[in-house]
Amino acid sequence: MMNQSLPFETITKLEAAERQLRVAIRLFFERRDPIAIHTLATAAQEILRALAQPRGIKGIYEHADALIRPDKKKELIDHLRKAQNFFTHAAKDPGEKLDFFYEATQFYLFDDVLLWTPANGGNNHVGSGAGRDLGVFLLVFGKIPRHFYSQRQSNPTGPDASNERRERRGF
Secondary structure, eight states: OOOOOSOOOOOOHHHHHHHHHHHHHHHHHTTOOHHHHHHHHHHHHHHHHHHHGGGTOOOHHHHHGGGSOGGGHHHHHHHHTHHHHHHHOOSSSTTOOOOOOGGGHHHHHHHHHHHHHHHTTTOOOTTSHHHHHHHHHHHHHHTOGGGOOOTTSOOTTOTTHHHHHHHHHTO
16 A cells, blocks of 8 residues: 555546636636646546547537548548647657647637536536536627627628638648
8 A cells, every 4th residue: 555645636537627627717717828728628628528428429529520521530630639739748849839729729618518518417507616617608608609600690701711711721
């Protein structure tokens, strides 16, 4: 038996993801360091995806999977994980620089929130603890209209702009 002089805490994977997500959301609303927020959000997402998958629960990115050309899937995944890998791995290309698009982080947070509730067995009690934080995030995120287009609205960058960008990237 190991004799440990420092206090320790026993937690589950779900508790770890919840705590990472709660801190990321708090930092997001406090407009704190976008790199720390992104790192926490993607770490929570990895855990939540792993917990949700055996239950057949899919996040936004898994639902979008069917829309991606099979020959471009790896390229897109690498692109989506570029910042995450850059912030957590330095052995490969230690002198590399990254153009970080920090606005993408809110989509990771949104996906985390959607994954968290079912991964938690649906025990998200809005109004208490994490449930309150996550509920507030969903409420605020849902009120950011610049990220969503209804069928009645046109894309302000032009109806074919997103398709043109997708075509240029080959996704």
